[in-house]
Amino acid sequence: MLEDPTHAAAPFDHAQADIILRSSDNIDFREVKDGLAVIPVTEDSKTLDALLRFCYPCTLADDPNLEVLNDAKDVLEAARKYSLDVIEKKARKAIVNPKILEVEPLRCFAIAHRGQLREETQLAAKSTLTQPLIPSWFQEIELVTATDLLSLLTYHKKCGEAVYALKLDISWITSHYGSSQGCSWLSGQYRGTDGLGNPCLNNCGCVSRNAPKYKLFNDVSPQWWENFMEETFTALRDKPCKETVKASAEETVQTVKARNCHVCSTKITEGMRDFVDLLTRKIEETVSQIELELDF
Numbered sequence: 119m120l121e122d123p124t125h126a127a128a129p130f131d132h133a134q135a136d137i138i139l140r141s142s143d144n145i146d147f148r149e150v151k152d153g154l155a156v157i158p159v160t161e162d163s164k165t166l167d168a169l170l171r172f173c174y175p176c177t178l179a180d181d182p183n184l185e186v187l188n189d190a191k192d193v194l195e196a197a198r199k200y201s202l203d204v205i206e207k208k209a210r211k212a213i214v215n216p217k218i219l220e221v222e223p224l225r226c227f228a229i230a231h232r233g234q235l236r237e238e239t240q241l242a243a244k245s246t247l248t249q250p251l252i253p254s255w256f257q258e259i260e261l262v263t264a265t266d267l268l269s270l271l272t273y274h275k276k277c278g279e280a281v282y283a284l285k286l287d288i289s290w291i292t293s294h295y296g297s298s299q300g301c302s303w304l305s306g307q308y309r310g311t312d313g314l315g316n317p318c319l320n321n322c323g324c325v326s327r328n329a330p331k332y333k334l335f336n337d338v339s340p341q342w343w344e345n346f347m348e349e350t351f352t353a354l355r356d357k358p359c360k361e362t363v364k365a366s367a368e369e370t371v372q373t374v375k376a377r378n379c380h381v382c383s384t385k386i387t388e389g390m391r392d393f394v395d396l397l398t399r400k401i402e403e404t405v406s407q408i409e410l411e412l413d414f
Contacts, residue, residue, distance in 0.1 A: 126167060141166045165192040172205045184212035187222055191229050198233075214238045219245040228258040231266060236414050243270055243410045247277055247359045269412045274358075277408045281358035281401050285351040288332060294396050298335035303389030306340040306381065322381035324374070340382060346370045350397075358405060360398040367394045 123140055126147045137157065139147040145163035147170060159166060168182040168189065184190040194209035196202075212218070213235070219226055223245035230238035246253070251274050262270075284290070295301040306325040322340075330339030332347045350366040367390045374386045 168193050214241050224256045225258050228261040232261040273410045277358045277405050278355045280404050282355045303385035
C-alpha cells in the first residue's frame with residue numbers, strides 16, 4: 119500500500135501552495151504557482167531540494183552544499199534534464215571541487231566523461247595520477263567503457279614515464295641552484311682541519327662510499343640523497359604527482375635527522391623544502407605536456 123506523502127522542510131512547505139512537486143521517495147514540495155496540481159517527478163527529495171534551493175532567492179534559501187559526489191552527480195543530471203543551465207554550471211564545478219577530487223578522482227573522471235564534460239574530465243584525469251597506475255574497483259566504473267579506461271591508463275603511464283625520465287638528466291637541478299653554494303645542504307662537506315692543522319673540507323659520515331649518480335657540483339654526494347632520488351623517482355613512475363614527492367621527502371628528512379649528522383641534520387628541512395617545490399613545478403610542467411587521448 120502506498121504511504122501518504124510527507125512534507126518537505128521549509129521553505130518548501132507553503133500551507134497555501136497551489137502546486138506540489140512530489141519526489142520519487144514520496145516527499146511533497148509545495149510551491150505557490152497558478153493552478154492546483156500535483157506533479158510527480160523522478161528525482162528523489164534530496165535532489166529536488168537542492169534544485170529548488172538553487173532557484174530560490176538567497177533571502178529565502180541558501181544554495182545547497184554539493185560536497186558529496188553523489189549529490190553533485192544527481193543535481194547535474196536533473197539540471198540537464200530540465201535545461202537549468204546556471205544550476206548545471208554549479209554542479210559541474212562541484213564535481214571537480216578539490217575536496218572531492220582528492221578523495222575520489224576516478225569516480226569524478228567517470229561521471230565527467232559520461233556527461234561529456236571535456237574540461238572536467240581532463241582535470242579529473244590529472245587528479246587520478248595520485249592513484250596507482252592500475253586502479254582498484256570504484257563506483258561508477260560501469261559508466262566508462264574499456265576504451266575509456268585504456269585511454270586513462272595510457273595517459274597515466276605516459277605521465278609516469280615522462281616524470282621518471284627527469285632523473286636521467288638533472289641539469290634542471292644544477293640550473294636552479296647555480297653553484298655549490300646554492301645547495302650547500304647537499305654537499306656532505308664541512309670546513310675543518312687536516313692532520314697538520316691546516317684548513318680543509320672534510321666529508322661527513324653521510325657521504326656515499328660508492329660513485330654517486332646524482333652528484334651536482336661536487337665529486338661527492340650524501341647517501342641519503344642518492345637513496346631519496348632513486349626511491350622517489352621509482353614511486354613517481356606509479357604516482358607522478360606532488361603528493362609522492364612530499365611523502366618521500368618527509369621520510370628522508372626524518373631519516374637524516376635520526377642519524378644526528380652535525381652537517382646534514384641542521385640543513386635538511388629547509389633544503390628539502392626548496393627541492394620539493396622545484397621538483398613539484400617540474401612535474402607539473404612535464405605532466406601538462408601529456409595529452410589525454412579520449413573521444414568526447
